[in-house]
Amino acid sequence: QKEVEQNSGPLSVPEGAIASLNCTYSDRGSQSFFWYRQYSGKSPELIMFIYSNGDKEDGRFTAQLNKASQYVSLLIRDSQPSDSATYLCAVYSGAGSYQLTFGKGTKLSVIP
Amino acid sequence: KAGVTQTPRYLIKTRGQQVTLSCSPISGHRSVSWYQQTPGQGLQFLFEYFSETQRNKGNFPGRFSGRQFSNSRSEMNVSTLELGDSALYLCASSVAGGPPKNIQYFGAGTRLSVL
Numbered sequence: 642q643k644e645v646e647q648n649s650g651p652l653s654v655p656e657g658a659i660a661s662l663n664c665t666y667s668d669r670g671s672q673s674f675f676w677y678r679q680y681s682g683k684s685p686e687l688i689m690f691i692y693s694n695g696d697k698e699d700g701r702f703t704a705q706l707n708k709a710s711q712y713v714s715l716l717i718r719d720s721q722p723s724d725s726a727t728y729l730c731a732v733y734s735g736a737g738s739y740q741l742t743f744g745k746g747t748k749l750s751v752i753p
Numbered sequence: 754k755a756g757v758t759q760t761p762r763y764l765i766k767t768r769g770q771q772v773t774l775s776c777s778p779i780s781g782h783r784s785v786s787w788y789q790q791t792p793g794q795g796l797q798f799l800f801e802y803f804s805e806t807q808r809n810k811g812n813f814p815g816r817f818s819g820r821q822f823s824n825s826r827s828e829m830n831v832s833t834l835e836l837g838d839s840a841l842y843l844c845a846s847s848v849a850g851g852p853p854k855n856i857q858y859f860g861a862g863t864r865l866s867v868l
Contacts, residue, residue: 672852677859684843684859685796692853729796733852740809741786741845741857745795 643668643734647744655752660717662747664730667711674706674713675731678724679746685729689715720751754780757846757860765866771832774863776844778825784850785827786857787819790841802827803850831865839867 644667654660664674673692677685691697691704691713703716713732717724727746734740758777766772778785787799798811802821819829825846831838841864845857 673854675856684862687856687858690854690856731857733855738809739784739786739801739803739851740798740811742798743788743796 643671643732643742645730645732645742645744647728647730647747649745650748651750652747653750653752654720656720656722658720660720660724660749660751662715662717662728662730662749663712664714664744665712666730666732666742668732668734669708669711671708671711671732671734673733674704675741676702676704676713676715677729677731677743679727679729681726688728717749720749722751722753725749725751757844757858759842759844759860759863761863762861763864763866765868766834767868768834768836770834771830772834772865773828773830774842774844774865776827776829776846776860778827778844778846779858782846782848782858783825784847784855785821785825786845786847786850787827787829788843788845789813790843790862791839796843799829801850808850834867836867839865841865 675690676688679685689704701718705714729746730744784803786801801809821827844860847855
């Protein structure tokens with residue numbers, strides 16, 4: 642059973658701080674990794690994807706991938722109250738699998 | 754460019770009935786995946802279709818089935834509904850599906866309530 646694990650939270654950070662969200666995965670053959678944001682009552686929307694070891698930055702968001710340790714993280718700099726949402730980590734497993742496996746999500750609350 | 758369209762948005766059914774949900778992918782996308790989302794289990798994969806063929810299936814009973822048409826539109830069907838089938842059903846489309854770079858874009862979902 643290929644698994645994706647996230648701390649369910651809630652994670653509370655003050656406005657302007659850095660929020661750090663973590664995700665571990667069990668399948669060493671996993672190839673690509675996605676972070677989605679889901680507001681309450683809405684559908685998931687893509688924040689970032691990463692498939693090479695290291696960091697990938699997009700505005701206030703940085704995704705970090707460490708395949709040796711099988712974890713991927715998302716940093717949100719200068720957190721805003723509008724960032725309050727559930728963040729879902731998703732992983733494509735190895736070749737031949739078209740299934741995107743999701744973690745259960747981390748609920749982030751940014752306190753003004 | 755229009756996004757992923759799911760219909761209907763809300764459904765109320767009773768136990769034992771069956772239901773069909775529809776998904777129209779983004780134009781040019783040929784892969785459609787279906788997910789069930791519940792508060793306890795999170796987003797769980799149901800199945801994925803590409804060019805009218807099911808390529809992957811999740812761990813759901815045979816009451817859950819789907820199909821894809823030649824225009825890439827997809828339907829999923831749940832027969833003999835149970836109370837536990839109450840959930841948000843999400844459809845996602847991508848250009849071709851699968852790793853490494855196929856991004857899935859989600860529709861707004863169909864909220865199914867089984868009474």
